[in-house]
Amino acid sequence: MSLNPGLPLLIAAALALVLPLAVRRPVLVAAALASVAAMFAPPFGEHDVFTQLGIRMTPLLLDPLSQTLGLAAAAAAVVVMIAAQARVNRSEDVALCLQAGGAVSAVFAGDLLTYLAAAAIAGFGGIGLVLSTPTPEARAAAMRLSIWQLGAGVGLCLGVGLLGAQGAALPLAPIALEGTASWLIFLGMATLAGGPIAHVWFKDALPQTSTVGGAAMAALSLAPGLVGVARCFAGEPILIGAGLVLALGAAVMAFADSDWRRALAYGLLSHAGLIWAALGVGGLGLAGASALFFAQTLAALILGLAIGAARDLVGPDAASGANGGAGQRMPAMAALATVGALSIAACPGTIGYGARSLAMQSFSSEERALFAIALTAAGAACLAHVGLKLPLAVFLGIGRRRMPGPAPDFSLQLAAGMAAFFVIAVGAAPQWLYALLPPGEVFHAPYTVERIAGQTQLLAVAAALVLLLRPLPLMPGRRPTELLDLDWLWRRPGRRAAAMAGGALLSGYARWSAAFVQWTAKAAAWSEALARAADRPGRPGAIGPAWAALAAAAFGLGLYWASLSG
Amino acid sequence: MIVRGEPRLGFSTQLIAILAALAAVAALSGIVRAVLASPAEDRVGPMEAPLAPALVAALSMIVLWALAWVARAALSRREDHYIEDLEEAEDADGQPPSAGSGARR
Numbered sequence: 001m002s003l004n005p006g007l008p009l010l011i012a013a014a015l016a017l018v019l020p021l022a023v024r025r026p027v028l029v030a031a032a033l034a035s036v037a038a039m040f041a042p043p044f045g046e047h048d049v050f051t052q053l054g055i056r057m058t059p060l061l062l063d064p065l066s067q068t069l070g071l072a073a074a075a076a077a078v079v080v081m082i083a084a085q086a087r088v089n090r091s092e093d094v095a096l097c098l099q100a101g102g103a104v105s106a107v108f109a110g111d112l113l114t115y116l117a118a119a120a121i122a123g124f125g126g127i128g129l130v131l132s133t134p135t136p137e138a139r140a141a142a143m144r145l146s147i148w149q150l151g152a153g154v155g156l157c158l159g160v161g162l163l164g165a166q167g168a169a170l171p172l173a174p175i176a177l178e179g180t181a182s183w184l185i186f187l188g189m190a191t192l193a194g195g196p197i198a199h200v201w202f203k204d205a206l207p208q209t210s211t212v213g214g215a216a217m218a219a220l221s222l223a224p225g226l227v228g229v230a231r232c233f234a235g236e237p238i239l240i241g242a243g244l245v246l247a248l249g250a251a252v253m254a255f256a257d258s259d260w261r262r263a264l265a266y267g268l269l270s271h272a273g274l275i276w277a278a279l280g281v282g283g284l285g286l287a288g289a290s291a292l293f294f295a296q297t298l299a300a301l302i303l304g305l306a307i308g309a310a311r312d313l314v315g316p317d318a319a320s321g322a323n324g325g326a327g328q329r330m331p332a333m334a335a336l337a338t339v340g341a342l343s344i345a346a347c348p349g350t351i352g353y354g355a356r357s358l359a360m361q362s363f364s365s366e367e368r369a370l371f372a373i374a375l376t377a378a379g380a381a382c383l384a385h386v387g388l389k390l391p392l393a394v395f396l397g398i399g400r401r402r403m404p405g406p407a408p409d410f411s412l413q414l415a416a417g418m419a420a421f422f423v424i425a426v427g428a429a430p431q432w433l434y435a436l437l438p439p440g441e442v443f444h445a446p447y448t449v450e451r452i453a454g455q456t457q458l459l460a461v462a463a464a465l466v467l468l469l470r471p472l473p474l475m476p477g478r479r480p481t482e483l484l485d486l487d488w489l490w491r492r493p494g495r496r497a498a499a500m501a502g503g504a505l506l507s508g509y510a511r512w513s514a515a516f517v518q519w520t521a522k523a524a525a526w527s528e529a530l531a532r533a534a535d536r537p538g539r540p541g542a543i544g545p546a547w548a549a550l551a552a553a554a555f556g557l558g559l560y561w562a563s564l565s566g
Numbered sequence: 567m568i569v570r571g572e573p574r575l576g577f578s579t580q581l582i583a584i585l586a587a588l589a590a591v592a593a594l595s596g597i598v599r600a601v602l603a604s605p606a607e608d609r610v611g612p613m614e615a616p617l618a619p620a621l622v623a624a625l626s627m628i629v630l631w632a633l634a635w636v637a638r639a640a641l642s643r644r645e646d647h648y649i650e651d652l653e654e655a656e657d658a659d660g661q662p663p664s665a666g667s668g669a670r671r
Contacts, residue, residue, distance in 0.1 A: 256634035377626035
């Protein structure tokens with residue numbers, strides 16, 4: 001018996017609605033562990049295939065790609081469920097299970113319809129995570145997130161529908177990027193994957209979640225989109241350009257933004273840009289992208305938990321700017337966050353280094369040399385924003401801030417510690433990860449003197465410059481402020497333009513309806529006068545009998561002509 | 567009675583020590599790359615130079631820093647940038663926000 005590994009988490013979501021706290025907590029962890037176990041039980045291939053309304057459905061497709069990404073997502077689910085033991089929030093527990101279950105299900109989906117359903121469930125879970133924070137800002141962010149998710153879902157539905165109407169089969173397999181259907185599917189998946197322009201939903205929603213919800217969103221919310229792009233559009237050159245734009249643009253915003261969790265969101269988006277670019281190469285790039293996804297998931301968990309705990313410690317209003325000083329009250333979390341940050345920065349000894357080294361290998365051709373340089377610069381930027389600036393801002397400082405919140409719970413530290421263990425363990429022996437990667441076992445040696453020397457030089461110079469700039473008052477991000485992103489265009493001028501257009505439409509409708517009333521009144525008066533004139537022909541004031549006979553003859557001729565032509 | 571502990575290094579001294587260590591690491595890695603007979607396959611194009619990673623890192627940090635400053639100068643949020651914040655402020659007390667009251671979180 002084989003089942004989609006996301007199913008235990010979705011069942012746990014239903015159970016979490018009714019189970020008491022004492023039972024709910026172990027059920028969440030057990031469901032996540034069952035999810036991990038389910039992906040190793042059956043052999044590679046399609047499972048439980050059936051036909052529904054003439055469409056071939058594949059709820060479980062096991063191959064190296066799904067196993068690698070699925071293992072990352074399910075491991076993230078385990079870590080998140082352990083962290084969830086730290087607080088009591090039934091609705092957030094349900095949302096966690098929905099998002100993790102949807103993400104894992106999407107990774108293992110073998111056809112577009114199953115993928116679409118799983119991605120929608122994950123989207124609902126993400127919206128629930130934001131709504132679990134009872135603030136007006138979170139409610140507004142959840143509404144905006146739901147619009148993005150709805151838009152992506154509608155695009156996917158239309159694309160899949162058009163593809164099906166053309167008589168094509170609907171497996172979750174490579175699709176040529178030509179024609180309306182494939183572009184709609186691509187845009188839907190790209191939106192879910194936080195692509196350029198659509199990236200705003202991620203930076204908008206992540207800061208509004210709780211500590212545990214933020215870690216789940218940071219690690220899992222991009223997964224359905226990324227796996228869809230990896231399955232259907234790997235090797236498309238457009239992904240390289242879009243990935244570079246995302247990596248470099250989000251790096252600037254991460255470096256400039258002072259809000260800790262928004263800076264983290266931008267930093268993760270910048271790293272996701274590297275995944276996009278590697279996907280655009282295809283072949284070895286797909287292996288590099290999968291490894292980068294694995295590394296990003298673990299690092300996002302650690303950083304999401306640690307920075308969320310620091311935010312709880314200093315209070316939501318104070319979680320921005322430099323000199324957070326949270327490391328004094330939570331030294332263990334600060335150390336774990338450093339591990340995650342170093343992994344995002346691809347420091348040798350972490351999983352991030354093994355993944356980045358493999359991804360850069362896919363750009364090792366002369367015609368891609370410029371891309372390789374740009375990606376190297378984006379990697380240095382990752383060290384600057386997430387690797388150094390953010391941990392220093394959150395954890396370093398003399399602690400002048402008032403810290404009214406509690407120190408992080410043991411469950412949070414245990415969860416972050418587990419993720420950090422994998423970051424270092426897989427980083428020390430990356431061949432274990434390479435053996436899982438698509439399209440089959442990958443042979444790559446990241447720990448050569450040459451590669452370590454190059455990466456060390458890059459990191460040392462970038463770190464030296466960041467540390468040199470940091471004490472200066474010119475360092476961006478020292479003073480709290482919120483930066484505007486592309487969403488400003490539709491949240492202010494776009495909204496005002498829509499309001500003006502709506503006002504103009506309403507005004508036009510009012511004028512039209514007033515004119516219609518006047519016209520119908522005139523028509524009624526005219527027809528009444530005509531009726532009066534036609535009443536009893538020959539009486540005084542009415543039309544004469546000759547005119548009445550002529551009108552009757554014309555009417556009869558009209559009927560006769562109509563019967564002939566009919 | 568004041569008990570004095572071990573003398574501690576000042577912030578500037580610590581910073582200079584860290585910067586010197588990082589510079590030494592960068593220089594050493596440059597030497598290693600220069601003397602290697604068989605560079606890795608992913609050293610392509612301009613990245614073949616021994617100090618190419620340092621150059622890329624330095625340039626990218628300067629560009630990143632400059633762009634971040636431009637972003638902060640041009641994109642810092644002011645009072646009425648997001649219209650729904652104004653509406654929320656109006657909803658709170660039934661009155662539009664007075665000048666300078668702000669709708670910041």
